Each structure stands twice: as structure tokens, then as C-alpha cells.
Amino acid sequence: MSQVKTAYRSSIIQLVADPSEVGLDNAYRYFEDGLLVVENGIITHVGDYITTLASLNGEFEMVNYQDKIITAGFVDTHIHYPQTGMIASYGEQLLDWLENYTFPEEERFKDPEYAAKVAKIFLDELATNGTTTALVFGTVHKQSVDVFFQEAKRRNLRMIAGKVLMDRNAPDYLTDTPECGYQDSKELIEKWHDNGRLSYAVTPRFAPTSSPEQLDMVGKLLQEYPSVYMHTHLSENKQEIEWVKSLFPEREGYLDVYDHHGLLHPRSVFAHGVHLSDCECQRLSESGSAIAFCPTSNLFLGSGLFDLNRMEGFGVRVGMGTDVGAGTSFSLMQTMSEAYKIMQLQQKKLHPVKSLYQATLGGAKALYLDDKIGSLEVGKEADFVVLEPNATTLMKFRMQQAKTLEEKLFVLMSLGDDRTVHATYVYGDLAYRA
Template sequence: MPLTRKAYRAAILHSLADPAEVGVEASYEYFEDGLLVIENGRISALGHASDLLPRLPADIDITHYQDALITPGLIDTHIHLPQTGMVGAYGEQLLDWLNTYTFPCESQFADKAHAEEVADIFIKELLRNGTTTALVFGSVHPQSVNAFFEAAEKLDLRMIAGKVMMDRNAPDYLTDTAESSYQQSKALIERWHGKGRLHYAVTPRFAPTSTPEQLALAGQLLGEYPDLYMQTHISENKQEIEWVKALFPERDGYLDVYDHYKLLGERSVFAHGVHLCDEECARLAETGSAVAFCPTSNLFLGSGLFNLPMAEKHKLNVGLGTDIGGGTSFSLLQTLNEAYKVMQLQGARLSPFKSLYLATLGGARALRLEDRIGTLQPGTDADFIVLDYNATPLLSYRLKQANNIAETLFVLMTLGDDRTVLQTYAAGNRVHQR
């Protein structure tokens, strides 16, 4: 295979560390006139254009962007493929919303053609919004995961997904059994896990919809395949928490249910965590587990406000999630807009560099993929996006008033959306062009 080498010149910004741990100044690297060099799907060099240009071969293809910012591809640590068709459904909180909208919508994924159609729309939406990696819930049907992975594989995307395991407290047309969920998950793992840039996540929907037998088998799968992911929901809604206590009276609380069935670990991601206590945060951090912060859905479903400072205190890995379809936008820029407001309501600040971290390197760390994605460090996968400063008339005008990269970044995160993403690259290939 011939060596393919390309370079991209623009303002370039990426996270190096969590600002909560190293301070803002040490947390990022910014090149006002930067150059990113890609070889065979990986980043081979990053630096000031003036330093790198003289060292490059004369015939290298250089794309020069004016009024644009290159950042790592964005990482969505919690999203539901089968809920694409019900985004923005009116008027319910979590449990009623599941029964009224979610379960009927997910039932359509028994049909392979429907699953393939939605997988195509879903991936196009991710890429249009600059999301290059996502941790994805399928439906209870294996065909939902097959359709998603088939579409992702064609574009060589780094994606993680799993079939929902749900054997009680849901409509009969949408439940599996403990044994069938184990066998179907195992078949999907054998087919997809580690194929190209794809990974499998064991996916019990949440404690109330799984019997103890099913949760035990989910834990067994994690033991059988050591580098699998695990994704589920936790402490999103107060009614839900009370329900879990009633269903599992022998356990010490919601997190203890998952802990008992061996579902905590370095590749375990728990969505929401709005109502976690200090002890639960400490236990999640101790086991290397992560939480997906989903501000748009937490506001939309009236669930509550995630306590990011408490998570930081315990050095708990936190990623960002759009949580389509409880969330109302595929855009992680819009999700950060809401995250800022969630912090404001609690008297806390969310700096633009912490926001950048959450949407890139923080998500990569939550997924234990920081050696591959989430930064623009040489040696990592060439997953990056180009953000257009002139995407809308208001954005263009407002950014002309910005005095530094911190202000520019914050404006992109408050006024930006899918229109801001000019191009998306995955493994060095352009997979979206606005």
C-alpha cells in the first residue's frame, strides 16, 4: 500500500490534560498558524506551520483553511441509536417517557431494513456534528447493532455499541431473556469486537429492566472478554432511584446493584449520575468507572443537575453525552452550551478549556482510548474536525470581537452547532463535508 501523506494548515487546538488537575494554562496546546500532518490514517506531526513546512516534501498535498479551527473529533459517551426518530418528544419525565415514546419507537428495530435506514441517518448526523466516536445503545434486537456496525465499518470509524439487555418491566414485544441476551451478546462480540476500529459494549438498559439473572450474565460476559465495554444508566431520576431500591431491597443502593453483579470497571460508563452521593462517586472512581454527563437530556426530562465539581473532587472520569433521544441535539457544541448553564445554576463555572476537555480527551479517557483518540498527538488516529468561524452571520460577527482563543472557543460552544462543522475526518479520510 503506497504511503499517503497529507497536511492541514489552520489554527489548531487540543487538550493535553484535565484543567481541574493541572490548571487551565497547562491543559491545552494552541497553534495560531498550525500544521497537522497525516500519514496512513495517523497523525505524524503537529506544530507551528513555520517550523514544520520547511521539513515537508515539496510535493505534499497541503489544505489551508482560513478563518477556521482544527480540533480533535468530538466524543459522545452516551447516545441511543433507536431513539433517533423520537427526538423532541413532548411532555414526560423519564419513566413515563420510556413507556409512551421510547419502547414503541425501539420496537421498530425488529425490522432489519428499518435498522439499516436509521443507522445510516444516525451516522450521518454524528459526522455532520463533528462526532467521530460514540458509545451507542442499540435496541434489544441484534439487527440494530449489526446495522450500526456495518455502516460504521464502511467509513472506518472508531465506534462502540451494544445490544440492550432487558428481560423485565418492559413491553413483551421488547424483552429478551437472561439466556437469550447472553447468547445474542456473545454472538455480536464474536462478530464485531476488535474488528477494525469497532468495540462491543455489554448493555443492560438499567437495573429495573434486568432480572438478577440477567445482570449476573452481563457480569459474566465482562469476565469472559477482558477488554469489553459496559454501558448502562444510573441515578438519572428520583422516581427511578426509588424503583431500584424497591426491586433490589437487599442492596445498599443503585450503584451497589451494579457493583454486586461485577459491572464496575475501567471500561464501564454509567450515564447521567445526576443524583449520585459522595460515596458512590468515590466507588466509581476507585473502580476506574466513568460517568457520562448528559446536560440536554437532564434538562429536557427534568431529571436534575449533574454535580461536576463533586466528580472532580473524587477524580472520577467524566465524558459528555448527547443522550439522543432524551437529549435534543446531536451537537456536542450545543450540549456544552447546556452544560455551561447546568454549572451556572449550581454556582459553578465551566471554562471553555474544561468544555473542550470533556468533549475530546475527557471522553477518550472515560473510554480508555486516550492513546488513540481525543487529542492531536502524533501517533494517534487522525480523527479531527474543521470548525468554520463564518458558519453563520452572527457567529462571524461575534468572533471578530473575540480577543483570544479562550473567548473564541467559548463563543463556538454557545453559538455553534452542526453548521459550524465544515469537515469531519476519521482515520485521515474526509467523512463529512458541509
């Protein structure tokens, strides 16, 4: 980690609140010629260039990113690192896609060398796309999570991950038992949770692949380690929901399966939540749980259209997830573009400031990390991304027509991808430069 005080001159957009709560004008601050100052991995100053420069004392290094835009690093609230090698697999919906593509690929992670290779590729891709924090699925193999954390620790990343728990309705080569799943998870928690910038997530894949006994074990782990996360899937696909009903006929619904076993709490993150009842939305809100909105995978697998406005009406925390490999890009820029289209298909709008909020501060709030990351505020960790508005010939030409910051942001989200990311910084250190 760099010990040098460094000042970054650039246009700076600083998200400070949810636009749906405070209005667009009060949700962000914009410094067209701004200065962001970082020392020992922490933001010490941010504001207008001339004013902020005058307030600095002592020696510092100046890095000039004029004609660029600095914003907080992106927060991906749902992604599968073992699915990196099977992204863009053709022609199936959720359950068949798992059987035909996902499970065979995940078997390969019993080999720690292969797992370590993919972990490096995966974390490189996150950096290339400006993502500095992610909530990550491993596989059922303990070593898949061990090597992931080793690589994330080496890079000083703020990452959350966990070993998948599955003891039924999956191939024999990918199942564990309630007992060994509990023991493996316990050992990983004690080794990696709160180790540097790392956190652990207890990770049942989804209700159909865990017996009631295993779900009880998940609840037990959450009681024993109250600061860990719980990460799973919920109501992604209508066929999946019917399957859950047949497996748990005594429960009132899909969410009630998890609730019955004690899996809802303030660090529980449920991916998708496309098909939820009002009662389920209310229960998510009451428990402080969060939903990861995964637009690219919902479209790719034909799962349905997530209603962001409805979820927020119930006060549910919502982050944004790429859901690689059902999601077709590591880029949260592209994910924002797909989110806009999902809202359009429901005759609703997603403002670009709101979209950027979901991918940064909104994601941090969903993970209860907004005191540390998600916005460029004094005292927070210096995870940030430098965006290039003129990354392609088309973007450069289109930006010449843009008259407002909001229009520029919308162009970035509509046309942007990894080429839009000029540099990514993790805890004040350069992690990627184009």
C-alpha cells in the same frame, strides 16, 4: 483509507491534559497558523506552520483551512441510535417518556431494513456535527446492532455499541431472557469486538429492566471478555432511584446493584449519575468506571443538575454525552452550551477550554481510548473536525469583538451547532464537508 501524506493548514487547538489537574495554561497548545500532517490515517506532525513545514520530507498534498480552527473529533460517551426518529418528543419525564415514546419506537428495529436506514441517518448526523467516536445503545434486537456495526465498519469509524438487555418491566415485544441475551451478546462480541476500529459494550438498559439473573449474566460476559465495555444508566431520575430501591431492597443503593453483580470495571460507563452519594462516587473512582455527563437530556427530562466538580473531586472519569433522543441535539457544541448552564445553576463555572476537553480528550479518557484518539498528537489516529468560527452572520459579528482564543471558544460553544462544523475527518479521510 487515503495513503497520501496530507498537510492541513489552519489554526489548531491541541488539548493535552485536564485543566482541572494541570491548570488552563498547561492544558492546551494553540497554533494560530498551524500545520497538521496525516499519513495512512495517523498524525505524523503537528505544530507551527513554518517550523513544521520545514521538517517535512517527500511529497505531500496541502489543504488550506485558514480562518478555520482544527480540533480533535468529538467523543460522545452516551447516545441511543434507535431514538433518532423520536428526538424532541414532548412532555414527559423519564419513566413515562420511556413507556410512551421510546419503547414503541424501538420495536421497529426488529426490522433490519429499518434499523439499517436509521443507522445511516444516525452516522450521517454524527459526522455533520463533528462527532467521530460514540458509545451507542442499540435495541434488544440482535440485528439492530449487527447492521449498525456493518455501517460503522464501512465508514471506518471508531464506534462502541451493544445490544440492549431487558428481561422484565418492559413490553413483551422488547424483552429477552438471560439465556438468549447472553448468547446474542456473545455472538456479537465475537463478531464485532476489536473488528477494525469497533468495540462491543455489554448493555443492560438499566437495573429496573434486568432481573438479578440477567445482571449475573452481564457479569459473566465481562469476566469472559475482559476487554469489552459495559454501558448502562445510573441515578438519572429520583423516581427511577425509588423504583430501584423497591426492586432490590437488599442492596445498599443503585450503584450497589451493579457492583454486586460484578459490573464495575475500567470500561464501565454509567450515563447520568445525577443523584449519587459520596460512597457511590468513591466506588466509581476506585473501580475505574466513568460517568457520561448528559446535560441536554437532564434538562429536557427535568432529571436534575449534574455536579461535575464534585465528581472530579472523587477522581471519577467523566465524558460528555448528547443522549439522543432525550437529548435534543446531536451537536456536542450545543451540549457544551447546556453544560455551562447546568454549572451556572449551581453557582459554578465551566471554562470553555475545560468544556472542549470534556468533549474530546476527557471523553477519550473515560473510554480508555486516549492512547488512540481525543487529541491531535503525533502517533494518534487522525480523527478531527474543522470548525468555522464565522458560520453565521451573528457569529461572524460576535467573533470580531472577541479578543482571546478562550473568548472565541466560548462564542463557538454558546452559538455553535452543526453549522459550525465545516468538515469532519475520520482516520485521515474526509467524512463530511459543509
